[in-house]
Amino acid sequence: MSTKNTFKPNWINEPPKKGSFRSIFKFGNPKGFKHPNDNLYQEIKSKFNLTDADFIEKTTTGNEPVEIKKESGLETHQIDKFIHISGKENVSPKEYERLKFSTGKTVEEALKLRAGKVDKISDLVVHPRNKSEISAIIKYCNQQKIPIYAYGGGSSVNFGYYPEKGGISLVLSTHLNKVVEFNEINQTATVEAGMMGPAFEHVLNNAPKLYGANHAFTCGHFPQSFEYSTVGGWFVTLGSGQQSSYYGDAADLVLGVEIITPVGEIITKDYPATSTGPKVLDIIKGSEGTLGIVVELTWKIFRHKPKNRQYFSFIFPNWEAAVHASREISQSEFGMPAVFRISDAEETHHGLKLYGIEDTIIDKLMKFRGFKPMERCLFLGTADGDKRFARNIKSSVKKICKKYGAMNLTSYPVRKWEPGRYKDPYLREDLMDYGIIMDTLETSVKWDNLHKVHKMCRDYVKSRPATICMTHASHFYEQGTNLYFIFIIKENDMQAYLDFHKGLIDQIEKSGGSLSHHHGVGRMIAQWMPQHLGENQMNVIRALKKHFDPNNIMNPGSQLGLEEPC
Numbered sequence: 001m002s003t004k005n006t007f008k009p010n011w012i013n014e015p016p017k018k019g020s021f022r023s024i025f026k027f028g029n030p031k032g033f034k035h036p037n038d039n040l041y042q043e044i045k046s047k048f049n050l051t052d053a054d055f056i057e058k059t060t061t062g063n064e065p066v067e068i069k070k071e072s073g074l075e076t077h078q079i080d081k082f083i084h085i086s087g088k089e090n091v092s093p094k095e096y097e098r099l100k101f102s103t104g105k106t107v108e109e110a111l112k113l114r115a116g117k118v119d120k121i122s123d124l125v126v127h128p129r130n131k132s133e134i135s136a137i138i139k140y141c142n143q144q145k146i147p148i149y150a151y152g153g154g155s156s157v158n159f160g161y162y163p164e165k166g167g168i169s170l171v172l173s174t175h176l177n178k179v180v181e182f183n184e185i186n187q188t189a190t191v192e193a194g195m196m197g198p199a200f201e202h203v204l205n206n207a208p209k210l211y212g213a214n215h216a217f218t219c220g221h222f223p224q225s226f227e228y229s230t231v232g233g234w235f236v237t238l239g240s241g242q243q244s245s246y247y248g249d250a251a252d253l254v255l256g257v258e259i260i261t262p263v264g265e266i267i268t269k270d271y272p273a274t275s276t277g278p279k280v281l282d283i284i285k286g287s288e289g290t291l292g293i294v295v296e297l298t299w300k301i302f303r304h305k306p307k308n309r310q311y312f313s314f315i316f317p318n319w320e321a322a323v324h325a326s327r328e329i330s331q332s333e334f335g336m337p338a339v340f341r342i343s344d345a346e347e348t349h350h351g352l353k354l355y356g357i358e359d360t361i362i363d364k365l366m367k368f369r370g371f372k373p374m375e376r377c378l379f380l381g382t383a384d385g386d387k388r389f390a391r392n393i394k395s396s397v398k399k400i401c402k403k404y405g406a407m408n409l410t411s412y413p414v415r416k417w418e419p420g421r422y423k424d425p426y427l428r429e430d431l432m433d434y435g436i437i438m439d440t441l442e443t444s445v446k447w448d449n450l451h452k453v454h455k456m457c458r459d460y461v462k463s464r465p466a467t468i469c470m471t472h473a474s475h476f477y478e479q480g481t482n483l484y485f486i487f488i489i490k491e492n493d494m495q496a497y498l499d500f501h502k503g504l505i506d507q508i509e510k511s512g513g514s515l516s517h518h519h520g521v522g523r524m525i526a527q528w529m530p531q532h533l534g535e536n537q538m539n540v541i542r543a544l545k546k547h548f549d550p551n552n553i554m555n556p557g558s559q560l561g562l563e564e565p566c
Contacts, residue, residue, distance in 0.1 A: 005042070009055035011035040011430050022062035024100050025110040027155075027425045028228055034426040039353035044436065048466050048490040059435040059492070060114040066096045072123040073166045078144060082126050082168070085136050090127040090174070097125045101169035102149070104156030105425075106524065107439045107501075110432065111494050122149060122163040127174040131192075131295040135260050137170065138293065138553075142262040147556050150289040152233035153196055155225035157440075158522025160237070160288060164557030170293065173230055179203050180296055184213045188255060188270065190298045193232025197221070200231055205304055216304040220247030223518070227422050232294045237520030238286040242421060243338035245330075245476040246384055249518070251285045253300045259284055261292030261548045270298040283544055288520055289555040290562060291548040308387040309338075310394040311411030314379040314401040315371050319344045319454075322377040323473075325404040327447050330476045334396045335389060339382040339414065340476050344454070347470030347486070348378040354424075355416040362409060369407055379406065380414040431488070437497055438488045441504055443513030446480040454483055456511035460504060461487050475517065482517040521560050529561030 015030040016022035023030065036044065045051065072079070072093050083091045092098070098121040103109050112119065128134045141148050147167025154161075163169065172194030179200070181190040184207070191200060200219050207213035221234055221241040233239070234250040235257070241247065256270030268281040284291060316322040322342040330336065343351055352358045366376065379401065383393035398408065428438050445453045454471060461469040468488040473481040485504065491497045505528060509515065515525050515532050530538050538561065545562050548554070557563060 005038075005052070007052040007055075008038075009041070009052075009430075009434070010058075012061065012433065017063045017065070019065050019096055020063045021066055021113040021116065022429075024066070024103050025062060025105070025113045026429055027105055028423070032423060032426055033430075034420060034423040035430055036427060037354065037356065039356075039358050040350065043350065043353060044431070044488070047468055047488075048436065050490075055434055058433040061433055062110070062114040064116065066099060068095050068099070068118050070095055070098070070118070070121055072098075074123045074146070074168075078146065079124060081140055082124060082137065085140070086126055086128050086133050090129065092125045093123075094125075095121070098122050098169065101125045101151045101154075101171055102161055102163050104154065104159060104161050104522075106157050106159060107428075107432075107437055108494070108498065109159070110428075111437075111497070114432070115494075120163055120166070122169040123166050124168045125171060126168050127171045129175045131176070131258070131260065134170070134176075134293050134295055135265065137168075138260055138262055141168070141553050142551055145551050145553060147553050148289075148293070149555055150293055152194060152230035153225065153228045155229045155233070156237075156522060157519055158516075158524040160520065160522040160555075160559070162523055162557070164523070167553070167556075172232060172293070172295075176295065177230075182207060182211045182213070184211070184215070184217075187217075187301055188298050189217075189219075189301050190270075190296055191231050192296055193230060193235075193294045195231050197223075197226040197229055197231070197234075204301055217301040218304040219253075219299060220302050221250055221253060222421075224422055224425060231297055231299065235297055236284070236286065236288055236294055238516075238518065239520075240475050240482075240518035242341075242474060243382075243384070244518075245336045245340040246338040247302065248300075249475070254281070254285075254297050255300060256298040257281060257284055257294050258296040259292045259294045262551060262553060263548055266292075286520065288522065288559055290545055290559050292554060302384075305385065305387075308385065308390050310383040310390045311414050312381045312383075312394050312397060313409040313411060313413040314398075314406040315348075315366055315409055316342075316377045316379060316401070316404065316406045317371060318375050319377050320451075321404040321406070322379060323450060325379070325400050325406065326473065326476060326481065328400050328403075329397055330481070331478050332396065332400070335383070335385070335393045336476065337381040337393055337397060338384040339380060339418075339474075341380045341472055341474040343378045343380075343470070343472040344458075345374050345377055346468070347472050348376055349374055350468065350470055351378055351417075355413060357413055357416065362412060366407065366409075371407060378409075378413065380417055382414060382418075435492050436488060436490050438486065439501065440484060440486045441501075441508065442482055442484040442517045442519060443508045443515070444480065444482050444517040445513050449512045450481065450483070453508065453511040453513040457483070457485055457504060457507045457513075460507040461485065464489065464500060466490065483513065484517075523558045526558040526561040 176194035
């Protein structure tokens with residue numbers, strides 16, 4: 001008789017209720033879901049000493065309606081001014097709207113909203129229709145000293161939208177979401193800052209039909225938040241996509257921008273290179289809305305050749321071998337893979353469950369060949385570009401991986417990973433419904449301190465009993481890579497979670513990692529900025545802030561560590 005467990009938790013499969021807290025904090029598509037499969041569910045039960053009984057009643061869902069009363073701090077004549085600029089239909093004083101556009105996707109925000117706890121919200125939400133309106137809004141806010149917080153796609157994971165000092169939430173994605181110019185000769189596209197990733201990619205992929213182009217194109221930037229993030233947001237937070245090792249990070253892909261600041265408009269030149277002194281474009285990169293509002297960006301684009309894409313996967317005997325191979329691939333100058341990802345032993349263990357590879361013929365063959373669970377490390381890769389170029393990358397990668405003792409897993413694992421690569425964060429809501437927290441922190445490392453950062457951070461996370469800590473590197477450079485720590489804990493005490501989270505950032509800083517690799521700083525990491533960069537660098541950034549924003553209306557508060565937290 002079979003003893004297989006047939007119990008399945010009652011995962012939520014319906015979109016959040018309209019007007020609910022869950023409709024604000026849920027990640028991604030309201031109708032999008034990715035539930036733990038049975039292997040992962042059994043692992044979670046085992047790790048946290050839980051039974052099926054613990055998954056019968058949900059701890060919280062957040063599907064309760066938002067019923068809060070928070071008066072706007074703006075005067076009636078000020079609200080009327082915004083209505084005059086952008087139209088009544090584009091201005092909202094409603095509490096739900098003000099909360100929605102003041103909230104990102106941090107775990108802390110989700111935990112608070114699940115408990116019905118609301119901190120500060122903006123005083124008004126404004127959806128400008130064009131850059132002329134943004135100019136008028138900034139000019140008026142500067143006169144009235146009304147703070148402005150820019151909102152793009154809503155996927156900030158560092159309190160980037162939090163209105164510490166009240167004011168307005170300026171939503172860019174509602175109307176400023178179009179391609180302004182497509183230029184096949186220069187291989188660029190100028191795009192409004194509020195355009196979402198999928199819409200931008202759709203236009204570029206269909207350039208022959210839409211613009212009479214000779215080729216289809218791609219933007220080359222595919223962060224995990226791709227479905228719900230904007231082109232402008234990628235740039236001002238120094239984002240990095242899942243194919244960045246080949247295409248580059250967001251800051252590499254932007255040739256020029258138009259930004260509207262309290263002291264005027266700036267349009268940087270979009271030359272491929274120029275030696276005209278320090279570049280204002282570099283000042284705007286990573287400014288996170290503290291200097292002004294980026295309204296347009298000129299973006300490098302690439303020929304889209306999906307039929308040429310090569311897929312490959314390998315399993316290494318251990319983390320050290322995977323790192324050695326990755327460094328050699330990055331420094332060998334035959335070209336870079338697009339997707340380029342290595343998982344440490346613990347992430348590999350859980351990833352094989354999540355991708356449905358555990359207990360398959362591939363898993364059995366790995367074990368037979370001596371690749372042991374909780375030691376073996378998974379490599380996922382693809383190569384883009386010209387057919388010969390992509391094939392050469394695959395062939396060269398294969399030789400290096402073999403040199404370091406890896407077993408070729410064919411394309412199967414990466415093809416299992418690819419369809420769900422934007423949906424892994426959807427697991428968060430399922431787990432949090434039952435009091436289990438999944439969160440992430442990431443850092444940039446150099447090759448010579450990678451293992452120190454990895455060990456110190458993992459040791460810290462694992463010092464907490466019954467904690468899952470998965471780590472991967474997925475953005476590679478000749479000089480180093482990144483480490484992306486994903487931890488899962490069972491915790492009902494919010495302060496205990498916050499203390500744990502803060503402790504991991506401390507470890508990243510102490511071990512020699514950067515404070516952030518591709519999520520930006522926001523308010524979450526701001527307090528570490530002075531010690532990380534040093535006062536002299538911070539004073540330069542503060543001086544720039546003072547020049548561009550003398551009345552401190554642009555994303556004021558502790559963003560980027562420019563001010564002490566409230």
